[in-house]
Amino acid sequence: MSVHPTVEAVTRRIRERSADTRRAYLEQVEFHSGRDRGASRLGCANVAHAFAAMPGNDKLRVVAAKSPNIGIVTAYNDMLSAHAPLQHYPDLIKAEARLHGATAQVAGGVPAMCDGVTQGAPGMELSLFSRDVIAMSTAVSLSHDVSDAALMLGVCDKIVPGLLIGALQFGHLPTVFVPAGPMTSGLSNSAKAKVREEAAQGLVGRDKLLDAEMHAYHSEGTCTFYGTANSNQMLLEAMGLHVPGTAFINPGNEMRAELTREATRTVLQKDCPPIGKLIDERVIVNAMVALLATGGSTNHLIHWVAVARAAGIVIDWDDFSALSSVVPLLARVYPNGSADVNQFQAAGGPGYVIRELLDGGFMHADVLAVRAGGIREFTRIPEEREGRLQWQDSGASGDESVLRPHTAPFQATGGLMLLKGNLGRCVIKVSAVPEDRHIIEAPAKVFSSQAALQDAFQNGELDRDVVCVVRWQGPQANGMPELHKLTPPLAVLQNKGFRVALVTDGRMSGASGKVPAAIHVSPEALAGGPLAKVLDGDMIRLDAVAGTLDVLVPADQWQSRPNATPPASELKANGHGWGRELFAGFRRNALSAEEGACTWL
Missing domain, CATH: 3.50.30.80 (IlvD/EDD C-terminal domain-like)
Structure with missing residues (x-):
């Protein structure tokens, strides 16, 4: 399927506009890619400091056997439901890395604040800038320069854009993003909104409002509406930066741990490309298209401009506008509909959306992804059979009130x-x-x-x-x-x-x-x-x-x-x-x- 003329024209315009900055960025990626591996390019004292706390066998692997070392950057904290599941991910990653002759270290942590906690409070005025703090923290984490690949553990609003911006400063590293998934469905988003409106009118008191909120936000995982956090996950799938189909598997699902192990296996594959080469203007456009086709978060008209710039790519709101004029709206997920993200996943999820956008010519198919099969791999849905992950085609929409094909969209233009x-x-x-x-x-x-x-x-x-x-x-x-x-x-x-x-x-x-x-x-x-x-x-x-x-x-x-x-x-x-x-x-x-x-x- 050929790419839609408007999508191609926007991509070409971005490529031409970004020629100088992209060239300079790729020169840096090439320079860093050509150096010795991490443990070989540093002085002996530097290496000793970096690996002093490692178990003896791991130390032997990374120093003597020159095995690859994965740097883990994590947004774990147990105050925020979306990041609480990340607590034990490093242990899973380290164990899986050892099975493949590699090592892994938590290179550093980044702050993760929740806009839901700080809404209407002074802390919200730190929220947007926390993205750049996270980017800086990611850079500090990887600045020890002993990693041969990276795994980014984070989910929510500013965290994923910050991790992306930071990771792109180390564009020579193969990098895979590792999510935690949404919480299971509680009180519906529409019911929650109704109680909020009643509270605003003074029709219900704090007790009823608090009860509604606690039933809506009730366990580990991201919030179940299609806000910035879940839009992040959709965009990472569309950019080919996840293990395919990982975004919306709940934290308690039996597959969750195996998908994290699969992320470790994926980043160790020789054909997992450096993130700086993977993310080009076509991949940025694919993310923009996915945002528009799903009615995603308005925050990404800020964040993805910054993400693109970190890779030397210059985009603006005119690009979003041009794409929105031709990209069909394929999803109705709250607040763009009544379904939550669990219903979105059950109806076909990101795999369905990406397949329809590729088949309709609205996404570039000829792009790199963390998997050798490219972005087409992200049209499939994972399942676990006899302890092994397998992927199947997303099939027809499981609910056309939530997801529709590109030939019969909810509307002919995008959501923004x-x-x-x-x-x-x-x-x-x-x-x-x-x-x-x-x-x-x-x-x-x-x-x-x-x-x-x-x-x-x-x-x-x-x-x-x-x-x-x-x-x-x-x-x-x-x-x-x-x-x-x-x-x-x-x-x-x-x-x-x-x-x-x-x-x-x-x-x-x-x-x-x-x-x-x-x-x-x-x-x-x-x-x-x-x-x-x-x-x-x-x-x-x-x-x-x-x-x-x-x-x-x-x-x-x-x-x-x-x-x-x-x-x-x-x-x-x-x-x-x-x-x-x-x-x-x-x-x-x-x-x-x-x-x-x-x-x-």
Whole structure:
């Protein structure tokens, strides 16, 4: 099947745009690939330090027998459900490596914070920048330079992009990503959302809300909605960086341990390519396509820009927009539908999606992957028979209310859209928004914080058609926190029949919901973006059909209107407490959301 002309054109445009930076990156990969193996290129004292704590037999293997040494980078902690299963993975990996004449060491750990814990709290202002901290931690972990391959253990929102960015600094190493899988289904996402909306109206108390939340988030594994964490796993499958079909196998499943062992076997294969060569512009496009085809997290319009740049590849939101105009929406998973990721997996999961995208010509088939069979291997689903892993074709959709073929998609275009106008450039998760809400025109109500919007809601000030503008929420202002706490009150207003929307230079969760939300507005207000000009009462038109976001003020008046300045109290509060002082340099150096909010370029 030939590649769709638009997909090919976007790929070609990215390749041409990235020619110089990609060439420089690959030169570094080649240089490091040509050196002696890790234990042979270092001085004797260096080697002794690196392997001093190893068991004697392992030390003999890696030093005398010159066997390959795997560096493990782990995001394990037991506070977060998604990463708690990783605790014993290193033991499995080390034991499997020994069976194949190799060794493995935990090269280092990276921090892993949960946006679900920090939503609406000061810690959320560290969240986006934790991605770059994780990238740096990955680089520190691998900087001992004694690894011949790497396994990346991590799952959630900033962790996977951070691990990817860090791993790409060591692009000469074969690298496989090792997930832990989602928790089993508890209280449905739609039922949970209903209780949240009732709580926002004061109809239920804290006891009932807490009971609902505890039944939704109840065991080890990722959350079961299709937010940033689970979008990460879909994208890694589409990039060929997992053992095929690993993403959504539950932690308690008997296959889970064997899939981790298989990751060890895979990274030791001679045909497992260095990650810097594996990830090229075609692989980045494949990830973008998979995101759009599944209605994935809006956060990845920031993260994958940064991931691509780490490999010397330059992408922007115009590329996403062009792809979204032709990539069909194949999945309906909450908040883009009612199913959770376990139902998505049961219906065919990533293997089904990748097969349909390849068969429809929406993904590049001629790419490298961690398996010799290339990306086609990722169209199959693993199963364990008599203690051995086998893979079978994903077959027909197990539930066409969740997954559909490319010939009969839920909609002909992707789940995300770029909006442009006199308020800047931003994105909207249009697939989750009812069609009768794709165009909203209403007066603005301007807020400097999400707390101020919540107060106005509680006071009944928003019971009308309104576009809520929440500014001073960009990377330079306060680290660009998610504003997911705003979803329940805005959903309540929409359910009352009001035409409402959110416009912000901040982020929403990967679970951006049914309320139209124009997010990541760039340039941000603090950097002089036009969002700083908006006044209460200005008419704003959000048009997700035409792809526009405008304030309906005469052009001459708009141009001459001065920018507002953020409240001094807000900026001061954003820089103090909860470790925010330590991130002042990140805020100063952060690029725009469209440039990946990178702090290292």
